[in-house]
Amino acid sequence: MAFAKAIERNAQWRKEVFGSAKRARNTLGQAIAVAEDPNLPGLRQDLRKDIFDKVKAGQDIVLLGDEGHGKSWLAAQICSSTQGMGLFLSAESFDGITTEKLEEFLIDMLIKQSGDASDTPLRNRWGHRLKAWRASPPLAQLLVIVDGINQRDGLHLSTSSATSNA
Numbered sequence: 734m735a736f737a738k739a740i741e742r743n744a745q746w747r748k749e750v751f752g753s754a755k756r757a758r759n760t761l762g763q764a765i766a767v768a769e770d771p772n773l774p775g776l777r778q779d780l781r782k783d784i785f786d787k788v789k790a791g792q793d794i795v796l797l798g799d800e801g802h803g804k805s806w807l808a809a810q811i812c813s814s815t816q817g818m819g820l821f822l823s824a825e826s827f828d829g830i831t832t833e834k835l836e837e838f839l840i841d842m843l844i845k846q847s848g849d850a851s852d853t854p855l856r857n858r859w860g861h862r863l864k865a866w867r868a869s870p871p872l873a874q875l876l877v878i879v880d881g882i883n884q885r886d887g888l889h890l891s892t893s894s895a896t897s898n899a
Contacts, residue, residue: 741849744819751812767806
């Protein structure tokens with residue numbers, strides 16, 4: 734599958750998941766249906782713009798805040814409206830994933846969140862694409878959100894290049 738087609742399919746996947754509380758709950762483990770009501774105004778527009786600007790500049794972002802302050806909702810809004818490829822992953826989905834298996838896991842998520850079925854040729858294409866991205870970043874944006882890191886026992890966040898309070 735060409736990358737442009739993968740982006741298109743991923744955008745459709747995000748529209749379906751973030752457009753339904755039931756689908757979001759079944760897929761992501763929480764009802765973060767930020768696109769369910771198109772008449773609902775986008776919240777925290779300035780903060781979202783600031784985050785998008787930092788991401789476009791190549792910075793890593795960590796959203797910090799107490800439980801229930803809307804970090805997941807904000808992250809879902811950002812993911813649902815990204816122009817490129819957007820992955821939304823829960824910290825729990827990394828349980829049992831070793832550093833040796835991280836690339837395989839990421840390929841699985843790229844395929845799943847592109848609405849495609851995994852097979853060897855497709856996995857190989859994504860593997861080649863990841864290797865190419867390491868050498869030269871993609872022209873289209875690749876956004877990976879890991880939600881719920883603060884809820885993981887024993888995980889200590891290192892200093893990141895940018896932090897935004899949600």
